[in-house]
Amino acid sequence: MAIFGLFGDRATAQEAAIEAAALRSDRFRQQREGDWQRLESIVTRMEAGRLRKLSDADVLALPVLYRTVASSLSVARETSLDAATLAYLEGLVQRAWFLVYGPRVGLLGWFRRFLGGEWSRAVRAIRADILIALAVMVAGVLVGWLLVASDPEWYFALVPEQFADARVPGASRAVLHGTLFGNGEQQSLSAFSAYLFSHNAQIAILAFALGFAFGIPSLLLLVQNTATMGAMLWLYHGQGLTLDFAAWLSVHGTTELFAILLAGAAGLHIGRSIAFPGEQSVLASAAAAGQRASQVMAGVVLMLVVAAILEGFARQLIDDTFGRLAVGIFMLVFWLAYFFVFRRSPNRSEQG
């Protein structure tokens, strides 16, 4: 009885309040206030991440309430001069809008979609830039080779000190052979590969970041890195170790060079979109390109992890040219198939 009495009191008090409001716009507000407050409580709980505590009814109500409150806002703007209420409604609609149109997936969900097709789609989307970057890398190797072939002094300019230990022009075949084989017990392999990863990730990220300056520094970086390779290739070629060197390099190189190629292409893609925005505004064009390129770059980081593991473990453990070539070629075929053959329509990727 007492409870009924309480509710009854409340109800009459509310009715009385609706009658008591002297202004038409305040009566409008009093009639809708309940919806506003319900939306606010749903939004507050969702923002706090307490999704499990929300009932199904509340989750279903969110978009409906969002539209109701948004229309309240539209009406209030035309009929009410209550600044505090307008500000409240604007804030509430904005908060609900962020939830209704917020990111659909969390980090894990994104990652699953990323591996299941988004990544390869992004790579295919920048195909033209990949071709340009590839041409630049090939040119870089050629330049490195030709420069050193014309004057061996170039070798010291092109190859950083850490690689130029025993591997210098004039080194004997045995010495060079020794650098390729029999380093199995060198050092703690895992720590070595972790170091390699951070080193390579930096080059890749740099190649991407420099895309800002219209992509030109990205290309220069690609040339510089591949010229080093060309110079070393020339050195080993001189002693008839071309295939062995290529195999030694290909274990991780097919993955790593592919990753650096993608990073450079992603940088170039951004640079191109800023330099030639086409019909869009520069900002819109940069944003569209940036979102594609960032997907590619997230993948590049993954590839570099794989490359570092291959470089740290597989290269030291597999000590013959044939085995190394097999691993390298397998990885190359794997990446190519993953990017260009593996296709899944976006709707089907939801199911599996």
Added chain:
Amino acid sequence: MNAAIRQLRNDRHRVMVTPEGIALPIILASRGARFGALLIDLILIVLAMILATLGIALLAGGTAKLGFEVDQAKGAARHALDFLIILWIAAIFLFRNAYFLFFELGPRGATLGKRMVGIRIAARDGGRLSAEMVIARNLLRDIELFLPAVLLIGASAEGTEMGPVMLGATAWFLVFALFPFFNRDRLRAGDLIAGSWVVEAPKRKLEAAMSLGQAARGTSATTGTSYRFGEAELAIYGEYELQTLERVLRENRPEAQAAVAEAICRKIGWNPGAGDERAFLEAYYTQLRARLEGGMRMGKRKADKYAGGN
């Protein structure tokens, strides 16, 4: 001074149109707030890194000791140490990169630091904030912020000449740090590439309705006086003054109310009485608002006391 502050705020005001076609005013986050948020985030990340490092070091110490004491365990201990090193590198990598991603993909669209200062990220075009945007803007953060730091640490570890490296790293850092100062929307490089921006996260309570009390009907509860204002007495003010009056009433400070009541009385030629200002102001507010809202419904608006017309 006041005008200057308003100008500043206007400079940060933008209008975003939702897919329903409703124009929502948003306020861009100030650069100071963003810097503060970043500082908080960095402190949290460094703390997490230190804790993880200490924890792993503790484990490693225990494993190494075991390796020394028990001969058979030597090989196993070495593998365990290798594993711990990888674990450590992975943990540092995740703290550095996944922290921002994880929080900005959440329902608040803000890292812990951003939450504390009350800002969040949003899509610049008013559309859905996508995971790609969050990733793009945070990849660039790596380049803007961590790359020069890594460069410096690397150079000092290898013992190279510090001068040019320092200069290069500082220049690099400054280019990106000053980026938000050179565009209208205060975008940093990551925002530009991602198509996002940082806005203030609104958090307002629903205030009480103004026209509920007896005073709003024109009758003072304390003195019983009835306040009725004529057409001419209401016509002198516009919406701007109405909203100022609303603020004074909501703040409810007696001195301010007395001053405003006196000003209104002077303007409309009434004799200011003391002690009943609140009721007077509520009555004036309600009647002025009724008049202005009536005009609104007819399509006539009066912005402030200088505006002509009705």
